[in-house]
Amino acid sequence: MTPTKPSVSVLRRDLLASFVVFLVAIPLSLGIAVASEAPLAAGLIAAIAGGIVAGLAGGSPLQVSGPAAGLTVIVAELVQTYGWRATCTITLLGGLLQLALGAGRVARTALAVSPAVVHGMLAGVGAVIVLAQVHVVLGGSPQRSAVANLRELPGQLLHPQSHPALLGGLTILVLLGWSRLPRGEGRLGPALRLVPGPLPAIALATLTAWSLDWNASRVDLPRSLLDGWHAPVLPHGSLHGIVGAVMAVGLVAAVESLLCSVAVDRMRPAGVPHADLDRELLGQGAANAVSGLLGGLPVAGVIVRSTANVEAGARTRASTVLHGVWVLVLALSCGPVVEQVPLSALAALLVVLGVRLMDTARVRDLRHHREAPAYFATLVGVVLLGLGEGVLLGIGVMAMMALRRLTRLSVRAEELVPVPGDAPAPPRCHVVVEGTLTFLGVPKVTRLLQDVPPGASVDLDLNVDFMDHAAFEAIHEWRVAHERQGGRVDIDEVHETWYERAVTGEMSSPRKPPPQTRWWAPWGNRRRRSEAELDGPEVSPSALLLAGVREYHGRTARLVRPIMAELAMEQKPEHLFITCVDSRVVPNIITASGPGDLFINRNVGNLVPRHGSRTADDSVAATVEYATNVLDIRTITVCGHSNCGAMAALLAGGTEVEHLHGLSRWLKHGNHSLARYLAAEPSAEPSAEPPLTRLCKINVMQQLDNLLTYPWLRERVEAGEIELVGLYLDLQSANVQILDRAAGTFVPVPEEAPDGGGARTSLDAHGPATGGAP
Template sequence: MIPDTKSSWLSTLRHDVPASLVVFLVAVPLSLGIAMASGAPLAAGLIAAVVGGIVAGALGGSAVQVSGPAAGLSLVVVDLVQTYGWRATCMITLLAGAVQLLLGVFKAARAALAVSPAVIHGMLAAVGVIIALAQLHVVLGGSSQRSAVANLIELPGQIANLHGHKVAVGLLTITVLALWTRLPKRVKVVPAPLVALLVAALTAWVFEWDVTRVDLSHSVTEWAFPVLPHGDWHLIVGAVLLVALLAGCESLLCCVAVDGMHPGRRADLDQELTGQGVANMVTGALGGLPVAGVIVRSTANVQAGAHTRWSAILHGVWVLVFAIGFGWTIKLIPLEALAALLVFIGVQMVNLGHIRKVHGHGEVPVYVVTMVTVIILGLAEGVVVGLILAALLALRRLTWVTVLKREDGDGRLHVTVSGSLTFLGVPRLTHELRTIAPATAVDLDLNIDFMDNAAFEALHSWRLDHERMGGTVDIDELHDEWYTLAASGARMFPVKSPPKVPDRWWLPWSHRRRPVRPSAPDSTEAECLLTAGAREFHRRTAPLVRPIFTELARKQQPSHLFITCADSRIVPSLITASGPGDLFTVRNIGNLVPRRGSEPHDDSVVAAIEYATQVLGVHTITVCGHSGCGAMAGVLSGGVQAGSLPGLRRWLRHGNHSLATFIETEGDRLHSGALDVLCRVNVQQQLENLRTYRKVDEQVRAGKLELVGLFFDIGSARVHMVPPLRATAERTMSV
């Protein structure tokens, strides 16, 4: 199919051009600030923004990611500039780009994602702290020191010697940046960094404050082609690899994050790495900073409505036009305002959201150690230490052994050993086994996927000693027979056991590994599947649940009356994680509760309600609806979809009150999701219908019975609470 060129250009004009202007307004101040933090010529930041936009935007694998100078690389660039000089740093950037290009060509992008995000986030947080401490000295009217520790030590003295106008400009910039985030969304369309610098520059000009001005006059005239760095070639190669890997990892992680922000085509990571490599070769040759995909500009691009890579490309064009035609305006910006912007950016790089994420996976130590080490020792050292710690923690998780002991009623001790049994787990294993009393009958379950020789020797030696002391040990291996094979002298498996996929009981028959087929022409598939399922229950599940059912055989004591739809996709015990004896269940078409005295008359639901509340004494009645309910579709169609099913049409009349409530509350907001809204309203109405029964209403009023509404979204497999109509009405009145 030939693409509609006119439509494509109209889409670009409508979405990508406005988005590119927003990103351009964000990119200019950030590029200048990052160049300043990197100790590079300020023009280098603009060059990197232009190249990152045009080259990386055109050649990269993401449609909406925006590349440019990255704050996370500024610490590396500062060190390179101080060690080799600016022109040699540009050559290192060029060579790093060549490395990225090769990695992209050889499809190595996915390998970069193996780096722990906790290390990357910890590194970026440390860079943010270092930038903030260094530029805070400039805001206070002084100059930054060589290290973060020195900046921290000198900070009290710097505060004691404040420089009036310079401090005022810095504080004004930070104040505008902080307040701008609290303004209405339509005002925040103008980027905060741009507004802060404009306010600072205008204020300093009006009041004629004594501030330091940004000067670009010598940046272009002093340009020269990059030169090879001089020094130990091992260190130079290390610097090239460090820039290539850090810029590549930041770009790819940003790319993955941006993929989750838009519904368009997913990014090609290898193509993205290739594009970043070419961009770094170009920016290095032109005297620009290293470029990488940056989350701030990429997020702004997506939120501004960008659809294609034209937004990133055009933003680079706008930066180029600005630098050539309006670069003279930059000299109006106070240097202290740029430093204040960097302080604000540095603080934001310590992202609490990242800390929460790594905390959820137990990787806070990696984050903290990486951050502290980068601040104290340096970027390369901190990243290496973080990677080593992340690897050690991963190794610990992989080799962690758990030993659970439970004494059965007949005096036997049930012991379960889980994990990978290696020499690292032997101390814990032997400690736990030696606490078992002599002459004990032990059932030992080995739920392991690997066992090395050291673990076998420890386990086998304990078994022999325990049996010599009069005890017994019965070993049952749930995976491959590692212990049995080792004891027989057979050759061991070279790798860990692949996990066995069980025939999970909750999977539909059609999803089982070996679905049962009719064995005879006159039998139905359902009969054969049910029979096979019963045999499976007898073989695997019945022995496990027989004690529970033996106890339940005397009487039932459910705590919930559960009223739900007869839909085959709703499995009450599955979606509520309940077991035998928990739920007294009523199922019908549409999870309907006929109102007291309603027509057509129905006693089945009423009988269940009376029995559950007055005989069983349940504490809760739950009505559970679900998405895409066919009964509610029939109600919504006025019974038309019930067709020639007279019984169904009569039954659906009990849903008329739900339809009336739906029209009353949602009638002015009908949309494509009206069916699911009606399904939720239906749950609320059935809770109201329950209150028409006097005994139910009395128990609810006395606090002895609770009515709960649930809604199961089948597509997302999520259960949502549905508030009663009365609670919704009370909230509406209070508002």
């Protein structure tokens, strides 16, 4: 990709964002220097090196580097052990270590960290920031740990200093109000979009404190950048201690920077390139080498300043570099204007940024994937233990969860019934084992198998993706013992023949099927393979059909043969499934059902002709009658889908299918759906559904009402004997939604079935269907 020249508007955004980050970086850099027991100038030197060197050489355009709070404990210990000047040398050597790691291209391993851990880290950092900076907002001083800050917070709340608290409150009000100002109308709209919220908030607080001469602590700068500065010296001590110190600084700073880079990459606006982690590690190494050489603190990517950079509207690395330039200019000139900025206003800015880092929407997303425990473990670990310890704790919890998932095993006995017949016969047991069968699951499997009665006929289904030797021995020994006692064991392996290959001694790796040859893949995805089988460039539809039959015989028939044999003389379906003839809708796939489960009626538009319709058609009514009166089916489902051609024809007034006389007559049964659609008020929300989608969903609701026009069926529904269900398949996402009759909307299918069946038709909730002909 050819790099494009930044526009004037982008440069203006970067210029404003760099000044906001500069205002945030000054107190943080000085505060971290104090917490690290280093000279104040060391914090400014690290901010300059992180901004300019890492900004130019790094691979994450919007990440801001500088002295990091997560390294304060390490640096303070090094200063006490080796002295400040030797600590600078350790920082320089840590930078060289990072350069070596970056040259070895090992930074990509940061992507292996789960998003749950990354977001937990951000939330933990946000909590630590809030707990510390609230004290500053109230006119006090933060403690050395989040726990101490939390412990001292009640006393600080009871005895705040009025002026700092008012300035902090004013800053927060401006920040919250600025995001709610109208941006798209009037002459001020474009101007407001160019100004990030932190800038007017800090400016107003500073102007208020200066004009009213309020008593509030302000930014305190050193007179000169070189105050207290000394050239680095070699550390004195044991070699392994010095090597450990270098590795601690280099690796902790590297991990923190890479995690921050991954987090910032997730927040980047559209148009900003992805982060190059290897280049970022090289940039961090160069910045640490320069900072250590000049007598500065260790440098790392910092999430607070990076978030401020993104929130302030930065779009290129120019913002990061310029913020370092502003720190350099300030350090050389000691600008008196910046010294008027109240610390409580900057602390209030950090409080707002910290709260935004604790994004509750992330928790909802992680709960769907069952990764919330790792998120909360990381958050609590960062708050109570520290950044590195919290991340390690989160990674450990995530590893345990992954191990549990990889070894998850389901063992159940599906049926235990006697074989029918006049003479007494041993019972028959059907046992299903699903998941990964390792030694960890052996106790669970053997416990169930030991409950099988002696002499029983057992159908054992091994639906496992792996079986180790311990599991094979356990099952094989049980089988031999059970058959010795007169029982019978039939083992059916659904996927891979782990047991069979272990018995025969053929333990080579199982052959994987060719890609995209699953039974549910469309023929078009397998056309090349079929052409190769037929030795010809052209494959006729009939030849493709026969190729599919041959694949069924070779792969599937042997698996379903026992099931089909049981169903050969009688069917006992559970559901009547009315859906469209559209080839993209495959009921057995979207319901994960098999032979004998669904009694299916398919027609154009999944329509149900109303009782007494002038356009007579008994095909659907005959299906419903047979399903409910002969097969005793208790559930009827109407399933619609997106981009339905029948609904599109209804929207077009039937003009496109006028030449298809049979189809035109059939589509008259959809007139009630069209009338219901026209009577409904379309949503004015920007995210409102397209007209065709709305009609497709309304059509499902109407067909459920059409079923209730049959008096005998309505009576059974009212008596609770039959349940009506509405489904909607979105073809693009392949997701299925269920109709909430009370709300009149389609909602995601719950992960677990609610008590009593959440999809049951309620006549009271929706009202009875009225008669009439289309």
